[in-house]
Amino acid sequence: MFALVDCNNFYVSCERVFRPDLNGRPVVVLSNNDGCIISRSNEAKELGIRMGEPAFKIAEFLQKNKVEVFSSNYALYGDLSHRVMSTLSQFTPELEIYSIDEAFLSLAGLSVNWEEYGQKIRATILRNLGIPVSVGIAPTKVLAKVANHYAKKAREKQGVWVLDSPERIEKALRKLAVDEVWGIGRQYSKLLKAQKVQTAWEFLQLDDDWVRRRMTVVGLRVKKELEGIACLTMELIPPAKKVICTSRSFGTDQTDLEPLEEAVATYAARCAEKLRRQHSCAGMMMVFLHTNGFKEDEPQYAKNLVFKLPAATNSTIELIRHARAALRAIYKKGYRYKKAGVIVMEIVSEERVQGSLFACVDLVKHAAIMKQIDRINAKYGRDTIKIATQGSGEKWKLRRRKLSPCYTTRWEDIIKVRV
DNA sequence: TCTGGGGTCCTAGGACCC
DNA sequence: TCTGGGGTCCTAGGACCC
Numbered sequence: 001m002f003a004l005v006d007c008n009n010f011y012v013s014c015e016r017v018f019r020p021d022l023n024g025r026p027v028v029v030l031s032n033n034d035g036c037i038i039s040r041s042n043e044a045k046e047l048g049i050r051m052g053e054p055a056f057k058i059a060e061f062l063q064k065n066k067v068e069v070f071s072s073n074y075a076l077y078g079d080l081s082h083r084v085m086s087t088l089s090q091f092t093p094e095l096e097i098y099s100i101d102e103a104f105l106s107l108a109g110l111s112v113n114w115e116e117y118g119q120k121i122r123a124t125i126l127r128n129l130g131i132p133v134s135v136g137i138a139p140t141k142v143l144a145k146v147a148n149h150y151a152k153k154a155r156e157k158q159g160v161w162v163l164d165s166p167e168r169i170e171k172a173l174r175k176l177a178v179d180e181v182w183g184i185g186r187q188y189s190k191l192l193k194a195q196k197v198q199t200a201w202e203f204l205q206l207d208d209d210w211v212r213r214r215m216t217v218v219g220l221r222v223k224k225e226l227e228g229i230a231c232l233t234m235e236l237i238p239p240a241k242k243v244i245c246t247s248r249s250f251g252t253d254q255t256d257l258e259p260l261e262e263a264v265a266t267y268a269a270r271c272a273e274k275l276r277r278q279h280s281c282a283g284m285m286m287v288f289l290h291t292n293g294f295k296e297d298e299p300q301y302a303k304n305l306v307f308k309l310p311a312a313t314n315s316t317i318e319l320i321r322h323a324r325a326a327l328r329a330i331y332k333k334g335y336r337y338k339k340a341g342v343i344v345m346e347i348v349s350e351e352r353v354q355g356s357l358f359a360c361v362d363l364v365k366h367a368a369i370m371k372q373i374d375r376i377n378a379k380y381g382r383d384t385i386k387i388a389t390q391g392s393g394e395k396w397k398l399r400r401r402k403l404s405p406c407y408t409t410r411w412e413d414i415i416k417v418r419v
Numbered sequence: 420t421c422t423g424g425g426g427t428c429c430t431a432g433g434a435c436c437c
Numbered sequence: 438t439c440t441g442g443g444g445t446c447c448t449a450g451g452a453c454c455c
Binding site for chain 1 (some may be wrong): 451452453454455
Binding site (some may be wrong): 030031032033034035036038047052053054055056057059072216217218241242243244245246247248249252292293294341399 | 421423425430
């Protein structure tokens with residue numbers, strides 16, 4: 001058996017942990033740059049606020065309905081996510097952290113009452129962290145997702161749903177719209193609806209060959225999982241990333257080269273940090289920038305440059321140097337830029353870097369410097385030491401007007417209790 | 420004024436190898 | 438006279454997830 005534990009309205013729930021006065025009220029969290037709605041409390045959902053809705057379009061509505069609005073605070077969400085996962089690890093030797101707010105637990109070999117076990121998980125997370133979660137328990141991962149879906153919907157079940165018999169599974173799948181199934185997105189549900197398939201149960205009645213042909217092995221795997229045949233296994237150790245991307249929209253449009261250089265240098269530095277964290281080096285890089293495609297009346301320009309690095313590296317200094325050169329090659333004066341980004345590819349393990357016969361920088365020396373920089377920044381905070389090109393971000397940094405304090409990760413932001 | 424950011428996997432087809 | 442068999446790598450495009 002597998003359990004899928006999913007935090008309810010995670011970002012909103014994180015904000016509420018430190019603002020209990022917001023319980024029972026409509027609350028939303030915005031994406032980076034205060035762009036779109038990406039998390040909604042139940043009350044906000046009931047008001048009809050849609051996922052992904054641009055915030056400026058409904059600004060008036062939000063105000064009128066007294067919706068509490070927050071900018072994304074990833075430092076807070078990331079930290080609380082860690083704590084949730086560490087609490088979950090008490091319930092199983094096999095935990096797969098699937099995303100910032102979800103995890104699969106293998107319950108293999110456990111002989112307990114599933115319902116009670118789910119309730120225990122839920123109560124523990126709620127007590128330790130103040131975050132409500134839903135628990136779905138079933139024989140395969142896809143079915144655990146289905147169970148979780150029902151756990152969220154049926155409030156009388158108090159957040160736990162178990163699918164442990166063919167009868168229960170059939171009943172659940174007959175009522176489940178096919179596009180709610182994990183792995184069936186917009187395109188496949190369109191394809192399925194053209195075949196008169198509306199529910200997950202009807203999907204199961206399709207011919208395996210047809211599914212394989214039209215939806216590849218991925219679709220067939222989903223079908224088998226729904227039939228109760230486990231095809232997906234637990235991924236206990238997160239595999240190293242094959243591509244790493246850091247990109248942001250700017251708080252305000254940028255025209256000059258200099259702030260763009262700062263931004264791109266900062267993104268390159270973040271990529272370098274991510275590479276070092278997974279003990280990898282990148283052999284290829286892409287730098288891109290573009291104007292705001294939504295502003296149809298303004299001149300548009302978008303360009304990217306992909307190139308091989310002379311030797312695979314995770315040195316901030318090296319990556320910034322190359323990213324900067326690339327930016328200069330694609331930058332054109334006279335446009336209002338909205339977004340830029342750095343992507344690193346051809347990622348290899350640190351130990352398996354192929355040296356370059358013509359290398360003109362000493363990457364071994366760089367590695368030693370990076371190690372010290374990481375150590376200092378880990379202790380004293382990000383960018384305590386940084387490369388000068390990164391600048392201060394004064395001109396281009398994210399808009400985050402409604403940012404909450406970093407209650408759990410900054411000394412100055414810790415809540416003070418008066419006795 | 421204003422529209423997020425970061426990933427994975429699979430397939431088909433072409434070029435090329437022995 | 439006849440037109441094998443087995444394979445890799447790369448790219449573009451399409452699907453999906455949170």
